[in-house]
Amino acid sequence: MSELAIAPPKHPSALKRYVSIARMALQQTLAYRGTTLATVLILFLWIAILFSFWNSAYAGREEIAGYTHRDMRTYILLAYAINALVGWRVARGMMGRIRTGEIVIDMVRPLNYRTTQLAIAAGGGVIEGCISFGIAIGLGLLFFDIRPPDSPLAAGLFIFSVLLGFVTKVLVVFLISLLTFWTLQGVGIMWAQGSVIAILSGTLVPLALLPGWIRVVAEVLPLRGIVATPVSIYIGTADGLALAGLLALQLAWLAALWWVTDRAWLRAFRAVEIQGG
Amino acid sequence: MPDSEPIIRASGLTKRFRRAVRPPGLRGALKHLVRPRYETLTAVDAIDLTIHPGESVAYVGPNGAGKSTTIKLLTGILVPSEGEVSVRGIAPWQHRIDNAFNMGVVFGQRTQLWWDIPVVESFRLLGDIYQLDAATYIRTFDDLVEVLDLQPLLAVPARQLSLGQRMRCDLAASLIHSPPILYLDEPSIGLDVSVKARFREFIRAMHRERGLTVMLTSHDLGDIEELCERMVMIDKGHIVYDGALTEITNRFGWERTLALTLSDPTPDADTIATGALDGRSGVRVTQPTDTTLTITYDGRIVTSGELIRDLAISVPMTDVDIQEPSAESIIRHLYEGTLRFDDAPGSDA
Numbered sequence: 001m002s003e004l005a006i007a008p009p010k011h012p013s014a015l016k017r018y019v020s021i022a023r024m025a026l027q028q029t030l031a032y033r034g035t036t037l038a039t040v041l042i043l044f045l046w047i048a049i050l051f052s053f054w055n056s057a058y059a060g061r062e063e064i065a066g067y068t069h070r071d072m073r074t075y076i077l078l079a080y081a082i083n084a085l086v087g088w089r090v091a092r093g094m095m096g097r098i099r100t101g102e103i104v105i106d107m108v109r110p111l112n113y114r115t116t117q118l119a120i121a122a123g124g125g126v127i128e129g130c131i132s133f134g135i136a137i138g139l140g141l142l143f144f145d146i147r148p149p150d151s152p153l154a155a156g157l158f159i160f161s162v163l164l165g166f167v168t169k170v171l172v173v174f175l176i177s178l179l180t181f182w183t184l185q186g187v188g189i190m191w192a193q194g195s196v197i198a199i200l201s202g203t204l205v206p207l208a209l210l211p212g213w214i215r216v217v218a219e220v221l222p223l224r225g226i227v228a229t230p231v232s233i234y235i236g237t238a239d240g241l242a243l244a245g246l247l248a249l250q251l252a253w254l255a256a257l258w259w260v261t262d263r264a265w266l267r268a269f270r271a272v273e274i275q276g277g
Numbered sequence: 278m279p280d281s282e283p284i285i286r287a288s289g290l291t292k293r294f295r296r297a298v299r300p301p302g303l304r305g306a307l308k309h310l311v312r313p314r315y316e317t318l319t320a321v322d323a324i325d326l327t328i329h330p331g332e333s334v335a336y337v338g339p340n341g342a343g344k345s346t347t348i349k350l351l352t353g354i355l356v357p358s359e360g361e362v363s364v365r366g367i368a369p370w371q372h373r374i375d376n377a378f379n380m381g382v383v384f385g386q387r388t389q390l391w392w393d394i395p396v397v398e399s400f401r402l403l404g405d406i407y408q409l410d411a412a413t414y415i416r417t418f419d420d421l422v423e424v425l426d427l428q429p430l431l432a433v434p435a436r437q438l439s440l441g442q443r444m445r446c447d448l449a450a451s452l453i454h455s456p457p458i459l460y461l462d463e464p465s466i467g468l469d470v471s472v473k474a475r476f477r478e479f480i481r482a483m484h485r486e487r488g489l490t491v492m493l494t495s496h497d498l499g500d501i502e503e504l505c506e507r508m509v510m511i512d513k514g515h516i517v518y519d520g521a522l523t524e525i526t527n528r529f530g531w532e533r534t535l536a537l538t539l540s541d542p543t544p545d546a547d548t549i550a551t552g553a554l555d556g557r558s559g560v561r562v563t564q565p566t567d568t569t570l571t572i573t574y575d576g577r578i579v580t581s582g583e584l585i586r587d588l589a590i591s592v593p594m595t596d597v598d599i600q601e602p603s604a605e606s607i608i609r610h611l612y613e614g615t616l617r618f619d620d621a622p623g624s625d626a
């Protein structure tokens with residue numbers, strides 16, 4: 001009867017719910033810290049390969065595309081550390097819930113689904129971040145002589161930009177995961193998105209080294225905001241007006257993605273069905 | 278009760294699914310890629326349903342009848358293809374989030390608890406999600422912990438719970454925000470007898486004492502009989518009965534059963550009986566054991582006297598038991614797909 005009803009608050013302090021969800025996701029990820037650690041370590045295997053590749057590329061050269069050897073080592077280490085955020089567990093989680101129909105459980109709650117997924121990724125990201133930056137900074141300082149940030153301001157903006165990039169990546173992965181509603185097959189999409197993000201975000205090589213048109217595409221797409229933008233702020237390849245432009249691009253894309261993910265979610269939700277009865 | 282405003286109202290509510298028709302094998306898969314073909318399946322077909330606050334409704338029907346689909350439409354997680362639906366005055370699919378505050382739901386085969394963290398943390402998170410203030414939360418929580426005896430389970434991660442334990446926790450989780458409506462989709466699936474009894478008792482208490490509106494789908498006759506005064510039967514997406522559970526015999530009660538005990542073991546008694554009753558319509562003969570014979574017939578077409586007369590000559594019987602249909606047998610027939618909704622020719626039904 002009506003006295004049982006809890007009237008939904010008119011302006012719910014929505015943030016608190018999502019903070020609680022993030023906290024929960026953090027605990028969940030802690031339960032899987034072994035897996036997370038393994039995933040991050042495997043990513044760092046790539047670093048070893050790239051380091052030896054760049055060692056020979058820099059033999060007898062001062063600079064490649066404006067990067068000194070030390071810049072390049074710094075770039076790679078940071079790029080991989082950043083790209084370890086929002087790992088495959090997040091993508092698999094989002095797709096899996098749709099494929100198996102577990103998503104009904106999220107949808108019977110008074111929650112925005114997209115924001116819920118963001119909160120879950122954020123909770124996990126704290127652990128991923130601690131592990132991957134811990135390793136990157138440890139390795140970098142002990143063995144690879146990486147350079148410090150260009151300036152204190154660059155350091156601050158770097159962190160800010162990493163956070164923006166984090167949200168960008170979550171939204172992109174979220175958008176891709178919605179495809180599962182139609183294909184119901186996550187694995188192929190998951191691997192494909194991993195590689196595409198690695199290339200177009202500038203994780204594999206700095207964007208300046210990408211060939212011709214791919215470079216043009218990468219420079220306008222939001223994916224550069226995930227890795228290339230924060231790292232170039234740290235190294236100082238972008239400063240002044242260029243830096244402001246990059247941050248503006250990052251923010252603009254973020255706003256666009258925020259809107260697009262909401263629309264796409266509504267479309268997916270209306271067009272297709274929840275699996276399993 | 279029925280003079281209050283309905284809490285759930287559906288009219289002409291329809292849900293169609295589009296399903297890919299994929300021929301088997303690799304060739305089929307390729308064919309589907311080139312020219313995909315789809316078929317439309319109407320899972321819920323123009324149903325009308327009105328439920329008043331404080332009612333408890335059993336929603337029954339065979340596998341694939343459309344029960345879960347209806348629940349999903351009412352919870353707002355599916356968008357209707359056609360028709361109207363409103364729960365407490367709002368369309369669930371348009372206002373999914375507002376609607377979520379008004380309901381609790383248990384899906385028997387899925388848990389809403391977070392898998393890897395202690396149960397108590399799941400509850401706390403739900404308290405935050407539903408924005409309960411600390412005092413309200415603690416009151417409801419303590420209450421639920423007590424009646425469902427959850428104390429020993431609180432520190433355990435959900436994945437380590439047994440099915441019955443998990444169901445108790447899930448039930449509590451669905452009621453932590455004291456919703457006015459509770460949907461239960463096959464809540465007692467796989468539970469043992471004693472857990473089932475406790476579970477029913479709890480639902481009954483919530484329903485009687487707090488006026489909780491309950492809508493329950495179940496394949497368990499006990500759940501239905503003990504929990505619900507009203508029954509809605511659905512078959513192939515259509516509602517075929519909506520009324521009191523006790524009234525169901527009036528609607529479908531024409532199906533009677535004659536149980537014969539034979540004097541000697543006669544393995545082929547069913548063949549003999551079928552021969553003897555040849556030409557009578559609406560009669561079905563089965564032989565559960567060598568010495569018993571079961572004959573189902575339509576009480577509107579033929580009387581038990583006529584059948585016994587026909588059989589007495591050819592089948593050696595020592596005892597005859599005429600069984601009036603129970604609500605239970607009718608529901609069982611519904612689930613077996615053998616319940617007939619047609620009206621017999623020349624019947625006065």
Ligand SMILES: Nc1ncnc2c1ncn2[C@@H]1O[C@H](COP(=O)(O)OP(=O)(O)OP(=O)(O)O)[C@@H](O)[C@H]1O
Pocket residue numbers: 273274275276277294295296318319320338339340341342343344345346347
């Ligand atoms: N996501 C979906 N896509 C396509 N068809 C679906 C989907 N979900 C359900 N169906 C179909 O709709 C029909 C009704 O399904 P529903 O789950 O509502 O049945 P049910 O009455 O709950 O059955 P059960 O007793 O087995 O749980 C079934 O034929 C089912 O195959």
Ligand SMILES: [Mg+2]
Pocket residue numbers: 277344345346462
């Ligand atoms: Mg079902």
